[in-house]
Amino acid sequence: MLENLIWGYVYPNESEIQWSILIVLYPYITGLVAGAFIASSLYHVFGKNEIKPVARFALLTALSFLLVAMLPLLVHLGRPERGIEIMFTPHVTSAMSGFGYIFSFYLTIVVLEIWLSFREDIVNKALSSHGWKELLYSSLALFSFDISEKALHDDEKFARKLAIIGIPSAAFLHGYVGFIFGGIKANPWWSTPLMPIIFLMSAIVSGIALLILLYIAAMKIRKHVIDHKCLQSLAHYLWIFLILDVTLELLEIVSMKYASREDIDIINRLLSDKIGFTFYGVQLTLGIFIPFVLLLMVSLMKNRETLKLYMISISSIFVVIGVFAMRWNVVIGGQEISKSLSGTLTYVPVFFSQEGVLPAIIIFILPFIILLVVTSILPPWKDMGEEPS
Amino acid sequence: MNISRRKFTKFGCKIIIGATVGTTIIESLVTNSIAQQNPPVEGYDWEKHFWGYVVDTRKCIGCGRCASACKMENEVPFDEEVYRTWIERYRVKKTINETREEEVVIDSPDGGIEGFEDDIPAEEIKKAFYVPKICNHCDNAPCVQVCPVGATYTTKDGVVLVDYEYCIGCRYCIQGCPYGARYFNAEKGTADKCTWCYHRITKGLLPACVQACPTGARKFGDLNDNTSEVKKIMDEERITLLKPDLGTKPKVFYIGLDREVK
Numbered sequence: 001m002l003e004n005l006i007w008g009y010v011y012p013n014e015s016e017i018q019w020s021i022l023i024v025l026y027p028y029i030t031g032l033v034a035g036a037f038i039a040s041s042l043y044h045v046f047g048k049n050e051i052k053p054v055a056r057f058a059l060l061t062a063l064s065f066l067l068v069a070m071l072p073l074l075v076h077l078g079r080p081e082r083g084i085e086i087m088f089t090p091h092v093t094s095a096m097s098g099f100g101y102i103f104s105f106y107l108t109i110v111v112l113e114i115w116l117s118f119r120e121d122i123v124n125k126a127l128s129s130h131g132w133k134e135l136l137y138s139s140l141a142l143f144s145f146d147i148s149e150k151a152l153h154d155d156e157k158f159a160r161k162l163a164i165i166g167i168p169s170a171a172f173l174h175g176y177v178g179f180i181f182g183g184i185k186a187n188p189w190w191s192t193p194l195m196p197i198i199f200l201m202s203a204i205v206s207g208i209a210l211l212i213l214l215y216i217a218a219m220k221i222r223k224h225v226i227d228h229k230c231l232q233s234l235a236h237y238l239w240i241f242l243i244l245d246v247t248l249e250l251l252e253i254v255s256m257k258y259a260s261r262e263d264i265d266i267i268n269r270l271l272s273d274k275i276g277f278t279f280y281g282v283q284l285t286l287g288i289f290i291p292f293v294l295l296l297m298v299s300l301m302k303n304r305e306t307l308k309l310y311m312i313s314i315s316s317i318f319v320v321i322g323v324f325a326m327r328w329n330v331v332i333g334g335q336e337i338s339k340s341l342s343g344t345l346t347y348v349p350v351f352f353s354q355e356g357v358l359p360a361i362i363i364f365i366l367p368f369i370i371l372l373v374v375t376s377i378l379p380p381w382k383d384m385g386e387e388p389s
Numbered sequence: 390m391n392i393s394r395r396k397f398t399k400f401g402c403k404i405i406i407g408a409t410v411g412t413t414i415i416e417s418l419v420t421n422s423i424a425q426q427n428p429p430v431e432g433y434d435w436e437k438h439f440w441g442y443v444v445d446t447r448k449c450i451g452c453g454r455c456a457s458a459c460k461m462e463n464e465v466p467f468d469e470e471v472y473r474t475w476i477e478r479y480r481v482k483k484t485i486n487e488t489r490e491e492e493v494v495i496d497s498p499d500g501g502i503e504g505f506e507d508d509i510p511a512e513e514i515k516k517a518f519y520v521p522k523i524c525n526h527c528d529n530a531p532c533v534q535v536c537p538v539g540a541t542y543t544t545k546d547g548v549v550l551v552d553y554e555y556c557i558g559c560r561y562c563i564q565g566c567p568y569g570a571r572y573f574n575a576e577k578g579t580a581d582k583c584t585w586c587y588h589r590i591t592k593g594l595l596p597a598c599v600q601a602c603p604t605g606a607r608k609f610g611d612l613n614d615n616t617s618e619v620k621k622i623m624d625e626e627r628i629t630l631l632k633p634d635l636g637t638k639p640k641v642f643y644i645g646l647d648r649e650v651k
Contacts, residue, residue, distance in 0.1 A: 009477075009495035011522075011569025015470040018560040018573060078558015078578030082538075085557060091539035096561050099537075101409065108405055144397060154395060185635055186531060186567035339569050340651050342495055 008343030035207010287322010
């Protein structure tokens, strides 16, 4: 059976794919985090008021996904109990060694940002509730109940400063994930200086699309009217970042093919035999071109809000699928070519195993559960035109 | 207790930033792995040697004794597709049409341990040769560079080793090695690779693969020692490296390497 999965010559040690679906999930999740955070910064930093209804919701989304971002890596390790060594004794020449620090730094920023933007609500809840709720919210408020106008103003100023630091951090967090792959000179499919910026653009795209979907879902579940101005503004930014994303992705392929180095034969084979469907079909056509056209139509159409809503939803669904395919094509695709440049192999996902599809599904469901819990503790709904409950 | 929120925030930020910077500085001073500090064998001075390996591909007959000896010596499982050394067979077929494109058939069934079958009629083959492969113990090793915890390191005598007590099993090194020389040891949960039989060479013995080679295609020796065979070959022969353009500076030196070999 193994023979059918291998074409040409692969080094004997390459018969097993080392980085599985979990490692596909890891850049996918960090990308969603970075994207959602940057979407919230459109309001917090750039003062785009039309984004305000989802700005705090976006922060909570970023946090929910950030909390599980480390999980796929940890589950994948051969010795998970030693994983913490990456924090204690980082080997600084390794592109991977900074992850723990960058992750922690970014987590701190996101938590602080959330705390500052929800502080008024937390204090109000602490003052108006009793029993364990009072204790919960008082401790969340860090037992500081000053919500005078001056204090809130200071909060806002500090939150803005944090968000300004947050944007490069989010960009760094995800650009860095791209570098983990881009820095591997042994692999011609990964080794490109464009990798970090491609990762970043696709991250922003996926984050905005996810935010759109979560916003629509939340409004439907809560039976509340959707703010079309906000939604269309998000769709507009999604469209802009799609253009940047596709430009870079095509630039990479075109320059690889044009330069036609030693590895071009195996790259061509990868693109035609191995990931042809997921690359041209899902990543580019479904994930970029169709949403691009749909969103263009949305921006040209007048009125017809319901139709636009459908078009934006479909575009967003396609985008989040397309970006997953992009991560797949990078992580799995890169391992399906042999470093002998003379053969290819095939990744066959296993369902029940430590690195199988099942743990991947569980890990991917977790952030949605976390988001449910977090939004019930810190409801962002009043931004969306709902009365505080 | 009456701390203003502003003070608290300021104080908190200072603590967080201070702690992050502080731990980074302290921890980067702490050596990643204790194994890097001391020679793994007592009574052996690793500063006196610098090992090198020569493969004369013209002499290899593809018998597979080297790969087999390696598995036995280093307890590499025979029933798994993992190898510290292996032999590749290259067969360039005669061009049938006028495209001038050569078809090269490369294989290494079971790493060449059991030898090779004649599955292409001899009259169809223009030229054929064997190429033994092994970890290159690069001077500028990508696997050492990418290890996030420093579990993979280069010894002072030029051997790239894995500290099995320290490796976290992330497999970044396997991705980073351009030669496919590393594998994942499922039993230990760590990366694994050729050590040039470090337990043997530090006692003055040869690596098992070199010892087992009946034709002298594999040679091993001290590059610091002007009388060693490896050093003499280095000085007198025309030698090539695998994937020299990647700048890894391999220490396995090849004689008679064909352009097809990657």
